[in-house]
Amino acid sequence: MAASPGLEPLVVSSRQGPYELRFVADAGAELAASLAGTHLLVDRRVAQAHPKKLAVALAYPSVLLIDATEDAKSLERMPAYVGHLLSKGVRRGQTLTAVGGGIVQDIACFLAATLLRGIDWRFAPTTLLAMSDSAIGSKSSINCGGAKNILGTFTPPKAIWTDLSFLDTLDEKDVRSGIGEMLKVHAIEGPEAFDRIAVAYASLAADRAALARFLRDSLEYKKKLVEADEFDRGPRLVMNYGHSFGHAIEAATAFVVPHGIAVTIGMDLANFAAARLGLGRAEHYRRMRPALAANWRGFESTCVPLEPFLAALGKDKKNTATKLGLILPGPDGRIRRFEVANDDAFRAACAEYLAKGRREVLA
Numbered sequence: 001m002a003a004s005p006g007l008e009p010l011v012v013s014s015r016q017g018p019y020e021l022r023f024v025a026d027a028g029a030e031l032a033a034s035l036a037g038t039h040l041l042v043d044r045r046v047a048q049a050h051p052k053k054l055a056v057a058l059a060y061p062s063v064l065l066i067d068a069t070e071d072a073k074s075l076e077r078m079p080a081y082v083g084h085l086l087s088k089g090v091r092r093g094q095t096l097t098a099v100g101g102g103i104v105q106d107i108a109c110f111l112a113a114t115l116l117r118g119i120d121w122r123f124a125p126t127t128l129l130a131m132s133d134s135a136i137g138s139k140s141s142i143n144c145g146g147a148k149n150i151l152g153t154f155t156p157p158k159a160i161w162t163d164l165s166f167l168d169t170l171d172e173k174d175v176r177s178g179i180g181e182m183l184k185v186h187a188i189e190g191p192e193a194f195d196r197i198a199v200a201y202a203s204l205a206a207d208r209a210a211l212a213r214f215l216r217d218s219l220e221y222k223k224k225l226v227e228a229d230e231f232d233r234g235p236r237l238v239m240n241y242g243h244s245f246g247h248a249i250e251a252a253t254a255f256v257v258p259h260g261i262a263v264t265i266g267m268d269l270a271n272f273a274a275a276r277l278g279l280g281r282a283e284h285y286r287r288m289r290p291a292l293a294a295n296w297r298g299f300e301s302t303c304v305p306l307e308p309f310l311a312a313l314g315k316d317k318k319n320t321a322t323k324l325g326l327i328l329p330g331p332d333g334r335i336r337r338f339e340v341a342n343d344d345a346f347r348a349a350c351a352e353y354l355a356k357g358r359r360e361v362l363a
């Protein structure tokens with residue numbers, strides 16, 4: 001079996017037992033060694049970009065190539081996937097294997113949770129976001145009727161093979177999307193952890209070893225929260241830092257902003273809103289801003305229209321009947337959940353922020 005490139009494996013405890021994420025030098029070899037009884041769901045771009053690595057897997061009889069778009073992970077598309085798997089004779093005791101980013105992962109995880117009342121699945125993540133964040137944590141998130149991530153399950157994989165060489169072909173904006181989630185989990189770990197990754201920011205895209213270390217740390221920080229609260233009832237909710245705002249930015253811009261970059265802007269807006277509403281401090285907003293601004297490069301002039309943004313924010317899963325459930329920094333810079341009135345003061349803060357584009361709002 002291919003050797004791991006020197007990063008410790010990570011074992012995550014879940015209600016369905018432990019599962020292991022291993023760093024491998026050749027995910028193709030891992031896949032080739034475990035093809036019996038599996039059905040592969042593979043991101044089409046990854047298949048095209050890594051034909052040699054994936055040659056054995058792609059020659060297997062049950063392979064479905066998927067174009068990784070938000071539409072592809074909608075409930076409306078599921079019948080086509082189920083039809084394909086049935087035509088390949090899928091049955092209990094078999095597995096699904098996903099090779100791709102968060103989109104292919106969400107499809108495979110959701111199908112594995114529901115098909116035949118549940119079969120096992122495994123994952124070879126190919127984006128930085130999937131490697132550093134979504135691969136662990138058990139969640140599937142599926143779109144329906146135009147609502148993003150509105151359906152889902154908690155279904156841990158049986159195994160994860162992380163092969164960092166997939167990153168060689170990832171677009172730069174998708175690298176920064178993954179870095180956005182890494183910045184997020186470091187901020188949640190605490191201001192000290194955020195400062196560590198912020199100082200190293202410039203080296204992340206250029207130095208694979210530095211990126212790998214921060215990626216491994218990101219998983220370790222997320223693992224603590226996932227193990228404390230696998231089903232997202234309490235402590236894990238902080239993982240949504242930047243996400244209520246980020247999802248609203250994605251929705252209001254028709255998904256032109258990649259997820260982790262929308263989350264990066266969402267964290268800045270969360271820091272700003274906390275300061276404006278007197279829940280957090282302007283100093284925290286200023287401290288995080290340089291690293292966040294470096295990470296949303298290329299999206300400085302993307303306009304986020306206020307009304308669609310506020311409409312999407314009002315539909316967030318974390319809201320209560322009367323309040324917005326927002327994850328914001330408190331006065332000590334630590335990230336926690338607040339219930340915030342969706343009132344004129346809040347809307348004025350959002351309007352002020354969005355009107356400035358990505359320019360600094362609190363001097």
Ligand SMILES: NC(=O)c1ccc[n+]([C@@H]2O[C@H](COP(=O)([O-])OP(=O)(O)OC[C@H]3O[C@@H](n4cnc5c(N)ncnc54)[C@H](O)[C@@H]3O)[C@@H](O)[C@H]2O)c1
Nearest residue numbers: 045068101102103126127129130134139140141166169170
């Ligand atoms: N279930 C979860 O826990 C969870 C967590 C975070 C995000 N998500 C979801 O994940 C999705 C975003 O996933 P993502 O950012 O990983 O990317 P993605 O799956 O959307 O892929 C982004 C782009 O990169 C391409 N790609 C993937 N791997 C590549 C590679 N190695 N080389 C070249 N191109 C490659 C894809 O074809 C696509 O064009 C969103 O739908 C988000 O909601 C789910």
Ligand SMILES: [Zn+2]
Nearest residue numbers: 181243259263
């Ligand atoms: Zn996310």
